[in-house]
Amino acid sequence: MxxxxxxxxIDEQFRSFPVGVLPHDYTAVGEYHYRPASGHMGIWFEPNxxxxxxxxYCWVIRSVDGVRHLExxxxxxxxxxxxxxxxLLAAGDAExxxxxxxxxxxxxxxxxxxxxxxxxQSARQYYLFAIDSGKRACLYRxxxxxxxxxxxxxxxxxxxxSYRLQVQVKGxxxxxxxxxxxxxxxxxxxxxKGKVLVSAWEPSRFTDITVDMSEDSYAAVxxxxxxxxxxxxxxxxxxxxxRLAKILDFKDFGTAxxxxxxxxxxxxxxDMLLIQPADTLSNHDExxxxxxxxxxxxxxxxxQIGEVQTRDPVECKDMPCQIADFNxxxxxxxxxxxxxxxxxxxxxxxxxxxxxxxxxAVYTEEYTIARNVNYTRISGDSLRIVYPxxxxxxxxxxxxxxxxxxxxxxxxxxxxxxHALNTGHFPMSFDINGDGKEEIIAGHSYINSAGAIKWSxxxxxxxxxxxxxxxxxxxxxxxxxxxASGEDGIVITDTEGRIxxxxxxxxxxxxxxxxxxxxxxxxxxxxxxxxxxPGIITLYDGxxxxxxxxxxxxxxxxxxxxxxxxxxxDLLLYSASVTHGGLYDGFGDLxxxxxxxxxxELCCEAMDLFGDNRDExxxxxxxxxxxxxxxxxxxxxxxxxxxxxxxxxxNYRGEYAYREGE
Numbered sequence: 001m002x003x004x005x006x007x008x009x010i011d012e013q014f015r016s017f018p019v020g021v022l023p024h025d026y027t028a029v030g031e032y033h034y035r036p037a038s039g040h041m042g043i044w045f046e047p048n049x050x051x052x053x054x055x056x057y058c059w060v061i062r063s064v065d066g067v068r069h070l071e072x073x074x075x076x077x078x079x080x081x082x083x084x085x086x087x088l089l090a091a092g093d094a095e096x097x098x099x100x101x102x103x104x105x106x107x108x109x110x111x112x113x114x115x116x117x118x119x120x121q122s123a124r125q126y127y128l129f130a131i132d133s134g135k136r137a138c139l140y141r142x143x144x145x146x147x148x149x150x151x152x153x154x155x156x157x158x159x160x161x162s163y164r165l166q167v168q169v170k171g172x173x174x175x176x177x178x179x180x181x182x183x184x185x186x187x188x189x190x191x192x193k194g195k196v197l198v199s200a201w202e203p204s205r206f207t208d209i210t211v212d213m214s215e216d217s218y219a220a221v222x223x224x225x226x227x228x229x230x231x232x233x234x235x236x237x238x239x240x241x242x243r244l245a246k247i248l249d250f251k252d253f254g255t256a257x258x259x260x261x262x263x264x265x266x267x268x269x270x271d272m273l274l275i276q277p278a279d280t281l282s283n284h285d286e287x288x289x290x291x292x293x294x295x296x297x298x299x300x301x302x303x304q305i306g307e308v309q310t311r312d313p314v315e316c317k318d319m320p321c322q323i324a325d326f327n328x329x330x331x332x333x334x335x336x337x338x339x340x341x342x343x344x345x346x347x348x349x350x351x352x353x354x355x356x357x358x359x360x361a362v363y364t365e366e367y368t369i370a371r372n373v374n375y376t377r378i379s380g381d382s383l384r385i386v387y388p389x390x391x392x393x394x395x396x397x398x399x400x401x402x403x404x405x406x407x408x409x410x411x412x413x414x415x416x417x418x419h420a421l422n423t424g425h426f427p428m429s430f431d432i433n434g435d436g437k438e439e440i441i442a443g444h445s446y447i448n449s450a451g452a453i454k455w456s457x458x459x460x461x462x463x464x465x466x467x468x469x470x471x472x473x474x475x476x477x478x479x480x481x482x483x484a485s486g487e488d489g490i491v492i493t494d495t496e497g498r499i500x501x502x503x504x505x506x507x508x509x510x511x512x513x514x515x516x517x518x519x520x521x522x523x524x525x526x527x528x529x530x531x532x533x534p535g536i537i538t539l540y541d542g543x544x545x546x547x548x549x550x551x552x553x554x555x556x557x558x559x560x561x562x563x564x565x566x567x568x569x570d571l572l573l574y575s576a577s578v579t580h581g582g583l584y585d586g587f588g589d590l591x592x593x594x595x596x597x598x599x600x601e602l603c604c605e606a607m608d609l610f611g612d613n614r615d616e617x618x619x620x621x622x623x624x625x626x627x628x629x630x631x632x633x634x635x636x637x638x639x640x641x642x643x644x645x646x647x648x649x650x651n652y653r654g655e656y657a658y659r660e661g662e
Contacts, residue, residue: 007218009099010091010196010211014061014068016042022059026050028316030555031465031509031530032257032651034575034601035314043091045553047123050085050532052078058087062205069106069207072200076112082201083147084506085532090120092195092211095221099213101196102166106205107159110134114200116165116209118174119191122551123533124506127191128199129167129176129184131157137183139176145504151176151186162205232589239565239583239591240630242617244599245610246297247626250274253293253304254622255313257603260649262323264294264302264347266331270609270646271296273334275319276309286379286402289319289338294350297609297627303350306338313622314602317651318426320380320399323347324647326411328394335397337380342399342413356413362405362420378405385647386429388449390436398427398440403463406442408451417451424464424483425652432469432479432495441467441481446497455497462486466511468654472523472542476500482525482654484511490527492544501544507531512655514561514570514641516586517541523658524586526559526572537574539586550588554580561657562606564592564630566614566637570657576604576619594619599626613640 023039026049030036046059056078062069072087079086103116115130128140137155141148155178157163166177169189176184198206213221258275265271271294278290291306320337327333332347343355358377384398386408394411400423408416424443432439437449443464444457468482480500483491489504490511509530516524522542529536534555539547554577561570562583575581576594581601583592600621609616609627612634619626641657 004214004216006100006212007215008210008212009096009218010043010101010209012043012091012209013207014042014070016040017061017068019061019063019068021057022046022061024049024057024059026053026056029314030534031316032556032558033314033603034554034556034577034581036554044089045091046089047535047551047553048085048088048533050079050081052080059089067207069205070198070209071108071203071205072114073203075109076202079201081532082112083142084124084145086199086201088117088123088197088199090123090195090197092120093221093225094121094195095193095224096195096211096213097193097221098170098217099196099211100166100168101209101211102164103198103209104162104164104207105131106162107131107134107157107200108203108205110157110159110202112201113138113140114202114204114206115198116167116206117197117199118167118169119189119194120197121191121194122536122549124536125191125549126194126197127174127189128197129165129174130199131155131163131165131178134158137176137178139174139184139186150188151184153183155183162207232591235585235589236591236593239571240632242592242595242628243631243633244595244597245616245627245629245633247624248297248299248620250299250620250623250625252308253291253295253301254620254624256315256622257651258313258315258319258321259603259605259620260321260323261607261646262332262347264323264332264334265296266348269296270607271302273321273323275321276306276311276313277315277319278309278311280379281374286374287315287317287319288379289321289336292321292334292336292350294334294347302348305345305350317402318382320383322383322385322647322649324385324395326385326395326397327353335383335385337383337399340375340377340379342380342397342409344413354413356409359399359405359407359415359418361401362418382426382650382652384427384429384650386440387438388429388440388451392436398429400427400442419445419447419453421445421453421456422460422463424467426466426650428467428469428654430469430479441469441483444483444485444491446495457491457493457497457499460485460488460491462488462507465509466652466654468511468513468525468656470513470523470656470658472513472525473544474522474542482511482513484508484527484654486531490525490538490540492525501540503538503540503546505529505538506533506536510557510559510654512559512561512572514572514655514657515568515659516561516570516572517547518569518586528557528559530555537588539588547586548588552580556581558604558655560606560655561641561643562617563608563613563615563641563657566612566635568638568659570641573604573606573617576601576617594628597626600624607643608640610634613637
């Protein structure tokens, strides 16, 4: 029998790259904006990052004696999460199974490891073959939070030489070579397929990276991918495509995610309040409102407060502003913080109705997640409209600082209570016990309608980014509380504070619940991972079983439920990107892509604008907003689901779509 010839799939000498630092973004922008770092990345994707890398960079292209090298330039001291957030670049195809991968590697600081990996499925699932500490060669298995040596051998290396590392992968078997000599032979691989990677926990250089595959294996991969493309094309035909309905010109008053929606004029139509932020401190941790512009969905300006800002409007925190009927007169007001004041303004004109000073800043030694005390009074991090006295009474106002303190103010803007606690980014309020009054979930704490802390979850070390409350488990009658709790992962509790699910998926950032899988009972919960291993999306069924994990290779995924078809099902809105965005179904398939029509990709939102109970898609940047509807719109459909009310807008709110009885 003839031996299948080899096909070279990767032959990376880095000649297509300019010398210098590779494009990167180690900021919070990608938590809810789609703005990838600009520049050439070739075939490579960088899946790991951490807040500690801010102002630094991992990867750089260098030219040494005419040879291009990829260099990892962070020191071990810069990498506090090395087992889960080590600098890493991945390339290739998720369907690759049997192949030979090789790289020439030179450690520049022989205290830790550097090497080449294979069967990469995500930044939390892969194998890595590396030279380690100048003393040994190791095969590592990355499995969620663990990073374990599954095989090792003595091997002396130094920082003055380069070494040719190679892995031959076939089925459950890998043979690992250094300079053509076998050093490890391992036969218990449990990841069946995946991409290749390079990684290092110390300054190291890589060059001459190659991947070879037999013709037979390549034909099998090609056949699988062709079948997947055909199946996806058939699935996409089952959904109405996007049709561009309107383009709005924001002129000079546009912004990024800092938009609030509500009826400002009282004509029964939604309007927009575009908020341009202004820095108050050079550390960018305190931000205030620089300009607010009210406009309708024709782009006509209604009123403006402040002066138009020239700074980049992309803000990695909330703006303290809401639109709600705060006075109980049937008309919406604008409630916001500016210049250390809480202000209630007329929705039609923007004129101030009443105001009061913001709370005095508080710092307590016994508890703080970050000090963040920079002024005598707080500038205001976010606001929430709450009803602790019931919906028949006038609303109250929650106001918080960045992480540590939460206040309730009554309708006359008088302080009712204050708690020093881990606030999380945006508290949730809901009538949990059925008494008609709203309770509050702030961070990991339950605050009853009277303002007393009923319970706090023990052992939580991070802050909560987003919260949902609902009845999504078909086997459980009561309400559940879902928390995207950063380094504590996704946490689901009952209303008594008993944890029913905690899954450490990295830094859990965003959370939503909807009918993403109509073939299953109950609803499904979707979560994104951001810090450390960004770009990973996980879907759970209503009982907490993990349905799938997909590393999407892009950030800015808002994972909002979208009522696109109107048949009781929901799709997931990832981002407005033509390449990575669109509407995905509960199997992780892109079923409604965005058209390549030059639309903005920075921000996106879903809401019913045209009255057929289905959602439109709003995509925008500072300059323009494009609004898409269904190609078959308008169309008679079932009643719209209950979604997050406009009166509590936030970049940090968990999204939901509930139908009757849910």
